[in-house]
Amino acid sequence: MDITDKAVNLAHETFDKVASTTNRAAEVLGEKGEQLITVEQHMMKNCRGYVRDHPLTSLGITAAVGFVLGRLLSRR
Incomplete structure (x- = not known):
């Protein structure tokens, strides 16, 4: 095996590891996204x-929050 073949094999192995890690990260993000959607729906309910x-x-909470936001935004 010459040095070119070794470099090609190393590049393929590295690419496979990166692809595997990327796939796992995508799976985890998908799972977390689903969990966030579930929590959001529960909180809205x-x-x-x-x-x-x-x-x-x-209504009182809404008015108070609106007042505070209005004061904060009017200062800018």
């Missing part, structure tokens, strides 16, 4: 339930 059960408190 809880939020809707809270607003439905406590409409006046929700």
